[in-house]
Amino acid sequence: MPRLLPYLLLLPATAFLCLFFLYPFVQVAHDSVMRNGVYTLENFSRMAGHWKFSTAFWNTMILAAVVVPIQLAMALTMASIVTKLQRGRSTILYIFAIPLGISDLAAGLIWLSVFEQSGFLNSLLVGLGIVDRPILLLGYQNTWIIFIAIVLAEVWRATAIMMVILVAGMGLIPKEYGEAADVFGASRWQKFRRVTLPMLKPSLQTALILRVILAFEVFAVVVALGGTQLPVLMSETYHWQFAMQERGVAAAFAMVILGVSVAFTILILRLLHVPKGARV
Amino acid sequence: MSVTSVRRAGNRVFIAGVALLILWVLLPIWLLFVNALSAPAEVTGFPKRFIPSFDLASLSFFFGFSGVVDALWNSVKVAALTMILSIGVGAPAGYALSRFDFPGKETFRFLVVMTRAFPLPLLALPLAVMFIRTGLDDTITGLALVHTTLALPFAVLITFSLFSGIPLELEEAAWTLGCTRLQAFTKVILPLAAPGIAASAVFAFVISWNEVFAAAVLTIENRTLTAFLLQSIDVSPLPLKFAGGAALVLPALFFIFAVRKYLFAMWGIANR
Numbered sequence: 231m232p233r234l235l236p237y238l239l240l241l242p243a244t245a246f247l248c249l250f251f252l253y254p255f256v257q258v259a260h261d262s263v264m265r266n267g268v269y270t271l272e273n274f275s276r277m278a279g280h281w282k283f284s285t286a287f288w289n290t291m292i293l294a295a296v297v298v299p300i301q302l303a304m305a306l307t308m309a310s311i312v313t314k315l316q317r318g319r320s321t322i323l324y325i326f327a328i329p330l331g332i333s334d335l336a337a338g339l340i341w342l343s344v345f346e347q348s349g350f351l352n353s354l355l356v357g358l359g360i361v362d363r364p365i366l367l368l369g370y371q372n373t374w375i376i377f378i379a380i381v382l383a384e385v386w387r388a389t390a391i392m393m394v395i396l397v398a399g400m401g402l403i404p405k406e407y408g409e410a411a412d413v414f415g416a417s418r419w420q421k422f423r424r425v426t427l428p429m430l431k432p433s434l435q436t437a438l439i440l441r442v443i444l445a446f447e448v449f450a451v452v453v454a455l456g457g458t459q460l461p462v463l464m465s466e467t468y469h470w471q472f473a474m475q476e477r478g479v480a481a482a483f484a485m486v487i488l489g490v491s492v493a494f495t496i497l498i499l500r501l502l503h504v505p506k507g508a509r510v
Numbered sequence: 511m512s513v514t515s516v517r518r519a520g521n522r523v524f525i526a527g528v529a530l531l532i533l534w535v536l537l538p539i540w541l542l543f544v545n546a547l548s549a550p551a552e553v554t555g556f557p558k559r560f561i562p563s564f565d566l567a568s569l570s571f572f573f574g575f576s577g578v579v580d581a582l583w584n585s586v587k588v589a590a591l592t593m594i595l596s597i598g599v600g601a602p603a604g605y606a607l608s609r610f611d612f613p614g615k616e617t618f619r620f621l622v623v624m625t626r627a628f629p630l631p632l633l634a635l636p637l638a639v640m641f642i643r644t645g646l647d648d649t650i651t652g653l654a655l656v657h658t659t660l661a662l663p664f665a666v667l668i669t670f671s672l673f674s675g676i677p678l679e680l681e682e683a684a685w686t687l688g689c690t691r692l693q694a695f696t697k698v699i700l701p702l703a704a705p706g707i708a709a710s711a712v713f714a715f716v717i718s719w720n721e722v723f724a725a726a727v728l729t730i731e732n733r734t735l736t737a738f739l740l741q742s743i744d745v746s747p748l749p750l751k752f753a754g755g756a757a758l759v760l761p762a763l764f765f766i767f768a769v770r771k772y773l774f775a776m777w778g779i780a781n782r
Binding site: 233235236237239240242243244246247250251253254255257258261307308311314315320322323324325326327328329330331332333334335336339340341342343344346347348349350352353356357364386394397398401439440443446447449450453454457464467468471472477480481484487488491492495 | 524527528531532534535536538539541542544545553554555556557558560598599600602603605606607609610612614615618621622625626627628629630631632633635636637638639640655656658659662666691716719720721722723726727736739740743744748751752754755758759762763765766767770773774
């Protein structure tokens with residue numbers, strides 16, 4: 231019995247993950263190459279042939295490429311601040327972590343209140359006399375403003391996840407390393423660059439993987455702020471599944487998202503590889 | 511400039527930076543609540559005031575809108591079920607990982623960690639078909655099962671770190687005093703782990719409460735609040751959107767406050 235106990239305890243979770251994690255991924259891969267009961271690549275060709283596909287793909291990629299570096303810089307700054315603080319640490323940490331609990335849809339709506347035509351940004355611009363009357367910010371004429379709004383909403387919402395992981399990681403770095411750097415007369419920046427960052431690699435790895443995958447999944451923020459004016463991969467997946475009732479093509483989109491997610495996970499693991507012996 | 515004045519200037523920049531970051535996080539939330547607590551005419555009017563008029567007309571319009579109360583109630587039900595399922599399934603696994611060494615342990619951990627490298631909301635696509643076959647389509651249970659997949663890895667990892675933090679000696683002492691394994695667990699370990707388990711339960715609730723994509727794909731009649739807001743986003747007037755957004759955000763503020771001590775246990779151990 232004692233030898234079987236751990237397996238018994240793991241059984242529900244394993245069964246659950248097999249049924250609702252492994253099986254659906256096999257199924258979605260299968261659906262993507264299946265059409266009217268025959269194996270074919272037609273789903274993919276229909277997906278790639280649609281005029282919105284490359285726009286959606288590149289929108290997603292460019293969004294991730296803009297958002298993630300900003301978030302990394304901000305998360306590192308916030309984590310350094312929290313680590314350095316002596317008074318008010320838990321309050322400030324709580325405030326910084328608030329967006330962690332906020333839905334992407336809610337974040338989109340929050341920034342909609344800023345950017346809509348009768349919104350706060352226009353009120354501010356008119357109040358300061360920069361423009362005479364409210365301008366349509368989220369219109370199709372200026373997709374770049376929609377893009378900026380989405381970037382702001384994403385940075386606002388999802389920096390907290392990285393920050394919390396990095397704070398935890400900084401807590402694991404032994405104090406002696408920093409003290410040694412002080413003894414040798416390192417400046418704050420040198421200490422950060424030469425001690426903190428290299429020691430933080432494992433946490434950076436986790437934070438980046440989580441964040442990059444979430445960036446490829448961007449959906450509700452885009453829909454709330456741009457409607458259909460700025461298609462991304464996830465909103466197209468939703469559109470094909472729901473409005474067009476084309477499950478095969480939706481599955482093909484899913485495979486693309488899955489593909490880039492796995493590719494970037496491997497890339498990040500490679501780039502931030504930490505040899506076993508060098509871990510804290 | 512002397513060294514102290516440089517340091518003082520540096521401190522001022524530091525404090526200004528902290529204040530700016532706090533403003534960056536809180537101001538947008540404030541603006542949403544300004545809209546939610548103003549009359550519909552003010553929400554669509556121009557220019558905007560940066561202080562709410564505390565007119566509840568927007569909120570009563572939102573709660574009176576057909577389908578909203580049902581959607582809210584569905585959200586609560588799905589989230590509660592997700593919470594129970596993910597703790598019920600995840601906590602035993604976390605306990606097993608912390609207390610036993612056995613062949614296959616690493617495989618299981620790999621399976622759990624792997625879930626983080628996949629875009630999980632996509633699971634909703636194939637599961638939609640599976641649910642139609644099994645009669646789970648458009649049900650609270652079906653959606654809760656998908657949300658549990660999202661929450662389960664966290665439940666396993668946080669309970670693993672919780673149980674690892676409780677010395678085995680305490681359990682052994684209970685055994686020598688005549689407790690069975692189960693008694694030792696319920697009388698000694700559970701009371702110590704309870705606050706952390708509650709925190710990870712709250713976290714599971716938040717994950718489900720906030721989830722949009724799977725909810726929108728899997729529910730039609732029994733929509734959750736996020737699915738309702740998303741599917742009606744093209745047609746709903748601004749006051750409805752902002753009141754809905756506020757209804758989504760308000761619980762989140764309390765949840766994060768409730769679990770703030772455990773944030774690191776949840777995300778920090780994700781490192782190892």
